[in-house]
Amino acid sequence: MSRRFGLVGGTVVTEDGVQASDVLIESGRIESVGQIPPSADIEKVDVRGKIVIPGGVDVHTHLDTPFMGAVTSDDHASASRAAAVGGTTTYVDYAFQRPGERLPEVLGRWAGRAGGRSAIDFSFHLAVTSPYPDLVADMALVVADGVTSFKVFMAYKGLAMLDDGQLFSILDESSRLGATLCVHAENGHVIDVLAERLVRAGRTGPLAHMLSRPPETEVEAVRRAIALANMADAPIYFVHLSTAGAVAAVAEAQRAGRPVSGETCTHYLLLDEDLYHAPGFEAAKYVVSPPLRGREHREQLWRGLREGTLGVVSSDHCPFCMDGQKTLGADDFRRIPNGAPGIEHRVPLLYGHGVRPGRLSLERFVDVVSTEPARRFGLYPTKGVIRRGSDADLVVLDPQAASVVLAQTMTQNCDYTPFERWHVPGRVDAVYLRGELIARRGRFVGRQDAGKFLARRPA
Numbered sequence: 393m394s395r396r397f398g399l400v401g402g403t404v405v406t407e408d409g410v411q412a413s414d415v416l417i418e419s420g421r422i423e424s425v426g427q428i429p430p431s432a433d434i435e436k437v438d439v440r441g442k443i444v445i446p447g448g449v450d451v452h453t454h455l456d457t458p459f460m461g462a463v464t465s466d467d468h469a470s471a472s473r474a475a476a477v478g479g480t481t482t483y484v485d486y487a488f489q490r491p492g493e494r495l496p497e498v499l500g501r502w503a504g505r506a507g508g509r510s511a512i513d514f515s516f517h518l519a520v521t522s523p524y525p526d527l528v529a530d531m532a533l534v535v536a537d538g539v540t541s542f543k544v545f546m547a548y549k550g551l552a553m554l555d556d557g558q559l560f561s562i563l564d565e566s567s568r569l570g571a572t573l574c575v576h577a578e579n580g581h582v583i584d585v586l587a588e589r590l591v592r593a594g595r596t597g598p599l600a601h602m603l604s605r606p607p608e609t610e611v612e613a614v615r616r617a618i619a620l621a622n623m624a625d626a627p628i629y630f631v632h633l634s635t636a637g638a639v640a641a642v643a644e645a646q647r648a649g650r651p652v653s654g655e656t657c658t659h660y661l662l663l664d665e666d667l668y669h670a671p672g673f674e675a676a677k678y679v680v681s682p683p684l685r686g687r688e689h690r691e692q693l694w695r696g697l698r699e700g701t702l703g704v705v706s707s708d709h710c711p712f713c714m715d716g717q718k719t720l721g722a723d724d725f726r727r728i729p730n731g732a733p734g735i736e737h738r739v740p741l742l743y744g745h746g747v748r749p750g751r752l753s754l755e756r757f758v759d760v761v762s763t764e765p766a767r768r769f770g771l772y773p774t775k776g777v778i779r780r781g782s783d784a785d786l787v788v789l790d791p792q793a794a795s796v797v798l799a800q801t802m803t804q805n806c807d808y809t810p811f812e813r814w815h816v817p818g819r820v821d822a823v824y825l826r827g828e829l830i831a832r833r834g835r836f837v838g839r840q841d842a843g844k845f846l847a848r849r850p851a
């Protein structure tokens with residue numbers, strides 16, 4: 393690819409701050425950030441009045457993934473188109489181990505699902521659900537293949553949950569390998585007791601999902617995992633944090649100098665637990681784990697992002713259709729597949745409802761949707777930043793325009809979105825992957841097989 397062109401006249405968010413600048417692109421890379429002389433014989437794309445940011449990096453997705461009796465409704469093809477439309481140019485998907493499967497096999501299976509089908513660049517984490525005697529040796533093999541992060545679950549008993557000893561061993565080994573351990577922190581034992589009680593009391597609808605997972609089930613698990621990480625002298629990264637207590641626990645560990653970090657997700661920042669009171673089975677749309685929380689939690693999540701306690705906002709894109717998938721749990725909330733779609737709207741929602749109302753600065757927004765996820769997961773500075781030599785993954789945002797989220801017109805493959813009819817200030821106008829235009833005002837215009845697998849470095 394040898395096209396040389398410049399995005400001229402925009403407001404560019406770089407590591408040095410927000411500046412009026414041009415961006416020169418050559419052969420898929422950023423050639424320079426500065427002033428392109430008007431006389432220069434270069435193709436120019438006028439982005440006056442627009443904001444130019446690095447492409448979004450979504451480090452938490454579940455594509456084409458069998459989970460709780462269903463397979464997520466987006467595969468790597470459809471989700472990557474949706475990501476592109478919404479300003480995300482890289483994702484890191486969770487490859488899920490089947491019981492008895494060795495890690496290199498899981499990786500092979502996942503590479504087969506994604507290879508040649510993704511429109512944007514991608515990588516994998518490996519979710520360890522079923523430890524086996526040679527696990528430690530196999531962890532080293534997948535790290536050598538560029539999969540430098542693992543996930544473990546402290547919930548989903550009988551499906552994915554590990555015990556504390558297993559968690560400790562994997563923390564220990566990840567640390568030795570320089571890999572990042574991502575932890576789903578909820579107390580699965582307590583959740584199962586509460587859920588059983590609710591069902592026995594006839595509470596079988598989606599509201600009971602929230603009731604069975606009170607904030608303490610997350611906070612206790614976060615504190616326990618931090619204690620285990622301290623014992624193993626290992627770094628730890630918490631996925632999808634939802635509570636004020638979890639933010640406080642992470643902040644406390646950070647103040648004590650521990651290498652503890654965490655992410656939250658778009659839905660925990662913007663949606664309220666009141667949604668579980670929707671009539672009938674409607675609330676199944678919001679059955680995600682951990683569940684949505686109240687306002688006091690959201691405020692602390694925003695604060696955690698502003699202050700740097702939390703470094704990343706991911707989508708936890710895990711879509712299941714209402715029709716035929718969520719309905720698996722029509723008679724028992726415990727069988728509703730957990731998850732919701734979100735890859736398409738993460739960047740626009742964080743801009744429109746994070747930056748515009750003043751919850752996040754423009755620089756911090758770029759940090760949490762792009763730079764820090766790239767840094768944390770070994771993709772920086774190829775990804776996550778506008779600087780000379782980085783991939784020309786660029787998003788042009790129009791701050792004057794706006795959009796409305798509608799399931800009917802979205803690109804994600806799901807029959808609903810939890811953000812239906814949300815008005816979003818700002819609009820993703822153009823998206824470039826390595827210098828190629830891949831999306832234009834809500835339309836995917838790229839190549840379906842343009843995405844490359846990214847082998848990642850240990851942190």
Ligand code: URP
Nearest residue numbers: 576680681708710730731
């Ligand atoms: O509800 C969720 N988050 N489903 C996806 C699986 C997970 O725990 O990330």
Ligand code: ZN
Nearest residue numbers: 576631632681
């Ligand atoms: Zn999880």
Ligand code: ZN
Nearest residue numbers: 452454708710
């Ligand atoms: Zn997830």
